[in-house]
Amino acid sequence: MNEFDTSLSMLLHKTLDSVMPEFRALFARFDLTDQQWRVLRVLWESKKITSADLSARTLLPSPSLVGIIDRLEKKELVNRVRSVKDRRIVYVVASQKGRELETQVSPHVAAINERLERTVAPEEWLQLKELLLKVCDGMNNPETQKTPING
Amino acid sequence: MNEFDTSLSMLLHKTLDSVMPEFRALFARFDLTDQQWRVLRVLWESKKITSADLSARTLLPSPSLVGIIDRLEKKELVNRVRSVKDRRIVYVVASQKGRELETQVSPHVAAINERLERTVAPEEWLQLKELLLKVCDGMNNPETQKTPING
DNA sequence: TGATTTTAATTCATATGTGAATAATACACA
DNA sequence: TGTGTATTATTCACATATGAATTAAAATCA
Numbered sequence: 432m433n434e435f436d437t438s439l440s441m442l443l444h445k446t447l448d449s450v451m452p453e454f455r456a457l458f459a460r461f462d463l464t465d466q467q468w469r470v471l472r473v474l475w476e477s478k479k480i481t482s483a484d485l486s487a488r489t490l491l492p493s494p495s496l497v498g499i500i501d502r503l504e505k506k507e508l509v510n511r512v513r514s515v516k517d518r519r520i521v522y523v524v525a526s527q528k529g530r531e532l533e534t535q536v537s538p539h540v541a542a543i544n545e546r547l548e549r550t551v552a553p554e555e556w557l558q559l560k561e562l563l564l565k566v567c568d569g570m571n572n573p574e575t576q577k578t579p580i581n582g
Numbered sequence: 583m584n585e586f587d588t589s590l591s592m593l594l595h596k597t598l599d600s601v602m603p604e605f606r607a608l609f610a611r612f613d614l615t616d617q618q619w620r621v622l623r624v625l626w627e628s629k630k631i632t633s634a635d636l637s638a639r640t641l642l643p644s645p646s647l648v649g650i651i652d653r654l655e656k657k658e659l660v661n662r663v664r665s666v667k668d669r670r671i672v673y674v675v676a677s678q679k680g681r682e683l684e685t686q687v688s689p690h691v692a693a694i695n696e697r698l699e700r701t702v703a704p705e706e707w708l709q710l711k712e713l714l715l716k717v718c719d720g721m722n723n724p725e726t727q728k729t730p731i732n733g
Numbered sequence: 734t735g736a737t738t739t740t741a742a743t744t745c746a747t748a749t750g751t752g753a754a755t756a757a758t759a760c761a762c763a
Numbered sequence: 764t765g766t767g768t769a770t771t772a773t774t775c776a777c778a779t780a781t782g783a784a785t786t787a788a789a790a791t792c793a
Contacts (some may be wrong), residue, residue, distance in 0.1 A: 435623055436639070439698055440605065442714040443598050444641045449718040450591055455777060455781085464781090472586055482772060488587070490595045495749050500746080504654040519758045519771040547590055550720025551713055562706055563593045568699025570600040581757065606751080615751090615778065633742060647742060647780050653778080668739040670788050 435453045440565070452549060456538050461532060462506070466491055466499050468536065474509060474525035481520050508532065590717070591641065601696055601698060608690050612655070612683060617650050619687065623662060625676035626684045632671050 435441060450506075451465060469489040473480065477488075486493045498521055502563050503509040508529035514520040536573045586592060602616060609619045611703040624631065628639075633651075637644045651674055654660040659680035665671035699707050 432652045433627075435684075436628075437694060437711060439711070440598065440601055440710055441641065443601070446714045446718055447591065447594050447598075449721040450594075452710070452742075454591065455663065459782095466749065476584075476586075477770065485593060485769095490592065490599060492750060492752095493772070495775080498748070517759070517771085523604050544589060547717070547721065554717070555713055559717070560588060560590070560593055561712040562702055563597045564707070566597055566698070566701045566710070567600040570604070570698065610752095617779065634740095643780060643782095644742070645744080645781075649779070668741085668789065672742065 453543050460538055467503055470499055470503060471525060471529055471532060479522040479524045480520060485523055587644055590711060604694050612687055616656055620682055621650055624682060628677045630673040632673060
């Protein structure tokens with residue numbers, strides 16, 4: 432493997448490619464995409480949440496969320512509730528049917544995550560997560576000088 | 583951050599989200615998407631390569647590659663060359679125009695990657711990459727027992 | 734040789750990602 | 764009070780992801 436194959440972004444993609452198919456196969460059994468699951472996963476622990484906050488929690492871009500919530504609404508798993516105080520805001524809420532999925536899906540998700548965690552030693556697992564967060568912080572903070580555009 | 587936010591798949595997404603915008607802004611200056619750059623990046627060091635191998639190297643799914651190469655062809659950056667020995671195979675080749683991009687883009691890519699690398703200590707950088715590879719191996723190898731589907 | 738199977742690339746239908754633009758509403762303030 | 768500005772969600776245009784199906788061309792073998 433050369434410079435390109437071992438670049439961080441390629442390794443991140445590669446890791447996701449090795450991890451996600453298993454999750455997707457699971458979610459597909461419940462007629463869910465992984466993005467749809469992410470939304471439900473957040474709603475299971477938030478009574479109501481605005482689209483903006485949902486985007487931040489799920490890491491799904493707002494324009495994508497619109498369609499994702501549309502489809503979840505069509506399946507009657509969530510509802511949109513417009514705020515009365517501020518009519519710009521839309522709260523997304525899990526329906527009863529949407530809440531009932533938690534018990535069925537979550538154990539399988541946990542099982543996959545446990546297998547995932549066992550791919551490295553316990554202390555390595557922690558360090559991997561810490562390093563990823565460190566990279567995020569480092570890229571977001573302006574401390575590390577960005578390369579100026581000189582084109 | 584709870585269980586969900588610190589799950590590996592979410593951290594991988596989060597890290598990509600913190601890294602990719604900078605690359606995308608760079609590629610956009612050359613009217614390229616990051617996927618299109620990945621194809622060119624591979625072609626810059628391969629005279630010719632089959633679609634299947636290109637998919638493996640770029641980690642781009644074959645159906646996506648079709649459109650990506652279509653658009654690169656339209657911009658006259660690459661060409662499709664059907665093999666004479668085996669007419670099922672299509673080689674993808676960088677055009678002169680496509681090759682000329684290397685000198686202009688690569689230095690900027692290197693600069694971003696250097697900044698990226700400086701977000702963590704040198705030995706952490708190596709370990710991060712090793713751990714990601716270890717996770718990939720662990721998930722792909724059948725050693726670690728997969729959870730059987732009992733639905 | 735001719736039927737069968739395998740392989741490489743592509744197509745299809747659907748869902749999502751990306752960046753810019755828009756509509757509706759709230760807010761600040763002269 | 765009226766007006767400019769900021770905010771929230773959505774829309775738009777385009778590019779890509781996903782999994783299944785298809786097409787064309789080998790390769791296999793009775």
